[in-house]
Amino acid sequence: MKLLVPVRRENRIVLGVAFFIAFVALWFLVTWSGAVPKHFLASPWQTLASGWDLFATQNFGHDVGMTIWRVVGGFLLAAVIAVPLGIAMGVYKPIEAFFEPFVSFARYLPASAFIPLLILWVGIGEAQKLTVIFIGCFFQLTLMITMIVSGTRRDLVEAAYTLGCKDTGVIRRVVLPGAAPDIAEALRQVLGLGWTYIIVAELIGASSGIGHMITDSQALMATDHIIAGIVVIGLVGLLSDLLFKKVNQQLFSWSLLR
């Protein structure tokens, strides 16, 4: 192994898959040998079987769909406000000075701690789930976008001014295209954050969703269902992440040139 030398593509895939296999093998070993009792940790095979059963007979697809819609809905609401606000904060420093201290403070407020309050305020319906995701994503996203836009190359801005741009032209033709790849990357990361909040939101006061299925299974000590649910979240998260990455690479191919 040499420092910082990239791995060949095929080797990278082999190595990545190898760890998944090693992980599942270890999981199989501890359950098969009886080192961990069945009601604490279901075996891989049992998890797979109950995962299939969940989808086939218990309408788990509906739960997954609900969870995805909540994450994406809350995330989109956050993005629609955070992106323009972050851009405004990045380019206009008085706006940043006005909002930044509060946003920095709000970022550390744990979204899940708002759940009891939100149930009080907006009930246990969809609005509560969307709001949790919104709180979890919005402040983080705003700060990230502010930072990205603040990092706009000054020399490019100056070049645009000398080519006849006014302020709006500089924002539209230099700041936005320059920041777009990093903003897309920030959106991808924050969407991942949304997935960690949604389950907590669904653990309390939900009648559908992956989190709701997990709470129900806990009452029945069905660890196989819980693990299947967790794995499904991981897979859906990974899938959305890959999709996002692909779209970003397509849209901003210039930023990948070396």
Added chain:
Amino acid sequence: MSQLSIRDVSKIFPGHKRDTPPTQALLPVRLEVADNDFITVLGPSGCGKSTLLRLVAGLETPTTGEIRLDGTRIVGAGADRGVVFQSYTLFPWLNVRQNICFGLREKGMKLSQQREISDRFIAQVGLRGFEDHFPKQLSGGMQQRVAIARALANDPKILLLDEPFGALDNQTRVLMQELLLGIWEQAQKTVMFITHDIDEAIFMASRVVVFSARPGRIKAEVAVDFPHPRHYTIKTSPEFMALKARLTEEIRVEAIAADH
């Protein structure tokens, strides 16, 4: 007519922190640049010559004095003064042609006309066949040629260049000097070129303005009377050598002063 008139312009930068004193970058400078003149501003590093260019470009505001272009006072940057920077400032998300058309598009020019103008300048800087390349796919010298074309496509009254070839290797730099001079000889434009390279300053200029060490002021103005079109071989002529010896002496004194 594109006459640049710099009248008693000075620049003081405020200190960065509360206790640091302000920096006098430029003592009052007086300079007239005639229409279609090619002047080079020569000086040691950090002497304020780039500050003077940024003032003319409108990227900085003078502390005292004023700058007029064709009698109009300069306030802020504008398309009438094209700038080529030392750092590579092509827009990385635009290809060569889109970069060259940047200012034309801002003016709202018709696409067919943009294409015609960019074609002309792409040919002039020798980049035919590279229209669809992105900046990162070009060498440093090619990027600076695009930057020159981008500035010229806007048809500015004056072209300002801030050590544009400073980051290039020696061979490329010499070729770029010939290219720029060739363009100037054809197009006739008022040019202000900042450099710390004595050969470069003499070879292209009709007048060399020598700057003192910081705080910058004009120390000497030297006319360069070689006829045009100039060939690179004049660099070995006795007249060129004599001029170089004289400027080397002027600059050497300032470099020593700057170092102490």
